[in-house]
Amino acid sequence: MSGPADNHPPLTTDVVTTGRLARRGQTLAPRVYRTVASTLHGIGVVFMHAWHRRDTVQYPEEMVYLPPRYRGRIVLSRDPAGEERCVACYLCAVACPVDCISLQATTDEHGRRYPEWFRINFSRCIFCGFCEDACPTYAIQLTPDVEMSEYERANMVYEKEDLLISGPGKYHDYDFYRVAGLAIGGKDKGEAANEAPPTDVRDLLP
Amino acid sequence: MTAGLSPRLLAGVAPSWLGPLLTVFGVLIVVLTIAAGLIWYERRLLSLFQDRYGPNRVGPAGLLQVIADTFKILFKEDWVPPFADKRVFIVAPSIVLMTALLSFMVVPVASGIVIADVNIGLLFVLGMSSLAVYSVVLAGWSSHSKYSLVGGLRAAAQMVSYEVFMGLSLVGVVLMAGSFDLSRIVEAQRGLWYVVPQFIGFVVFVLAGFAETRRIPFDIPEADSELVAGYHTEYSGMKFGLFMVGEYVAITLISALIATLFFGGWLGPWLPGIVWFLLKTLLFISFFILARATFPRPRYDQLMALGWKAMLPLSLVNLLVTGAIVVANR
Numbered sequence: 444m445s446g447p448a449d450n451h452p453p454l455t456t457d458v459v460t461t462g463r464l465a466r467r468g469q470t471l472a473p474r475v476y477r478t479v480a481s482t483l484h485g486i487g488v489v490f491m492h493a494w495h496r497r498d499t500v501q502y503p504e505e506m507v508y509l510p511p512r513y514r515g516r517i518v519l520s521r522d523p524a525g526e527e528r529c530v531a532c533y534l535c536a537v538a539c540p541v542d543c544i545s546l547q548a549t550t551d552e553h554g555r556r557y558p559e560w561f562r563i564n565f566s567r568c569i570f571c572g573f574c575e576d577a578c579p580t581y582a583i584q585l586t587p588d589v590e591m592s593e594y595e596r597a598n599m600v601y602e603k604e605d606l607l608i609s610g611p612g613k614y615h616d617y618d619f620y621r622v623a624g625l626a627i628g629g630k631d632k633g634e635a636a637n638e639a640p641p642t643d644v645r646d647l648l649p
Numbered sequence: 650m651t652a653g654l655s656p657r658l659l660a661g662v663a664p665s666w667l668g669p670l671l672t673v674f675g676v677l678i679v680v681l682t683i684a685a686g687l688i689w690y691e692r693r694l695l696s697l698f699q700d701r702y703g704p705n706r707v708g709p710a711g712l713l714q715v716i717a718d719t720f721k722i723l724f725k726e727d728w729v730p731p732f733a734d735k736r737v738f739i740v741a742p743s744i745v746l747m748t749a750l751l752s753f754m755v756v757p758v759a760s761g762i763v764i765a766d767v768n769i770g771l772l773f774v775l776g777m778s779s780l781a782v783y784s785v786v787l788a789g790w791s792s793h794s795k796y797s798l799v800g801g802l803r804a805a806a807q808m809v810s811y812e813v814f815m816g817l818s819l820v821g822v823v824l825m826a827g828s829f830d831l832s833r834i835v836e837a838q839r840g841l842w843y844v845v846p847q848f849i850g851f852v853v854f855v856l857a858g859f860a861e862t863r864r865i866p867f868d869i870p871e872a873d874s875e876l877v878a879g880y881h882t883e884y885s886g887m888k889f890g891l892f893m894v895g896e897y898v899a900i901t902l903i904s905a906l907i908a909t910l911f912f913g914g915w916l917g918p919w920l921p922g923i924v925w926f927l928l929k930t931l932l933f934i935s936f937f938i939l940a941r942a943t944f945p946r947p948r949y950d951q952l953m954a955l956g957w958k959a960m961l962p963l964s965l966v967n968l969l970v971t972g973a974i975v976v977a978n979r
Contacts, residue, residue, distance in 0.1 A: 489698050493697050497701060497702055498701065499700075499702045
């Protein structure tokens with residue numbers, strides 16, 4: 444089995460040796476020419492960069508574009524009816540890898556669960572977005588806002604009134620209680636969107 | 650040694666020692682200001698080549714960054730590591746600055762404006778740059794740290810070898826001008842700048858200059874990515890600052906020497922000589938920074954191979970050819 448592989452230099456990990464073998468058989472003049480030419484070309488390329496647009500964003504004056512799904516400051520959103528989306532299921536607190544979320548569930552007069560208090564310690568938060576993924580009601584959301592520096596560490600702890608926003612956030616039309624089969628506050632079983640009325644098992648006679 | 654501003658300017662108005670004194674302090678202040686300003690200039694220019702802005706917040710165009718940096722470095726703790734050889738450790742950084750500043754003594758700023766117009770000017774500069782090796786080697790040795798020691802060793806080998814080519818590359822210029830006196834060398838370039846007939850000497854001198862000032866691409870004694878900071882790993886505060894200022898003064902010196910030896914020093918039309926000299930020096934300082942933005946650091950043996958296999962033969966051939974032509978034209 445002889446072929447072009449025979450002409451290949453022996454495999455070696457020594458950079459110096461491979462370099463020399465790669466250059467073997469070349470005369471001095473082209474090597475010198477190539478070295479000098481590539482050196483000057485490199486200088487030229489870098490010099491021409493003086494006229495390129497600068498990549499720096501001058502931050503406090505210019506804002507960096509953060510896409511809508513950027514993982515920044517955490518908020519609690521409301522459903523389209525203006526009610527709190529959070530059902531205090533604790534899934535965000537469980538999902539949080541740094542345990543920065545804590546809350547206390549309670550129930551209103553219609554039997555609707557909501558957090559009595561909700562607290563996020565942003566000095567611990569790593570903005571991983573696991574809480575948003577865990578949330579079954581789209582209540583907890585991460586927003587493209589990162590400007591939350593504070594002089595006092597205690598100010599990094601956000602309470603429910605700091606977290607709660609007035610709108611639905613990224614999911615405009617989603618209303619958990621309207622699609623959930625749960626009977627609550629005037630909405631009975633079978634009245635949710637896309638929900639058939641419950642079957643009356645005693646009525647299933649031939 | 651004649652010295653100072655032209656005597657007729659101050660004749661009768663001031664005592665005779667005032668002229669030289671003004672020149673001494675003028676050059677000292679200007680050189681140190683340029684060296685400090687280079688901290689800002691290098692960062693801004695490097696950023697320009699790398700599509701960034703660099704320091705542009707403190708003062709107009711970030712110029713006051715120099716003052717901020719100076720204050721910061723002055724107020725840092727002046728610390729000598731307990732394991733260091735204390736006396737040598739303290740003396741080492743001052744040597745690098747001293748030798749670079751002393752070299753400026755013989756560099757003619759403009760016609761007649763030079764601190765010491767000695768007839769061995771070029772030899773003095775080469776001697777001083779040889780002494781600068783001591784600073785780096787002693788700093789590396791006295792630090793008692795493996796990184797410093799390796800950096801110092803590399804510096805010794807690199808600077809001692811490139812000293813050779815630096816000297817050899819300039820002999821062509823000396824042959825053509827017939828003098829070691831830098832003012833005479835500038836005057837001899839009235840017809841044609843030496844960069845044309847001594848182009849090889851110029852190239853070798855620039856490369857040797859990179860190696861002598863330990864600048865990227867030849868910053869092997871420092872080599873941040875391998876040796877932490879090389880020979881000044883253990884230095885902090887103003888002692889580190891002295892190394893930095895010394896490096897910038899050395900860059901200014903090499904640039905001034907390139908301008909003087911190969912680009913006609915203060916010679917030039919329309920503008921006064923001192924402006925030409927400063928402009929040319931600034932141009933070569935900018936080239937140093939451009940090279941820093943361009944090149945990666947070669948491996949240690951590659952640096953030595955370039956020196957002994959390319960620079961030495963080149964400068965020897967240059968020397969022989971120049972000598973033959975000078976003798977033939979006599």
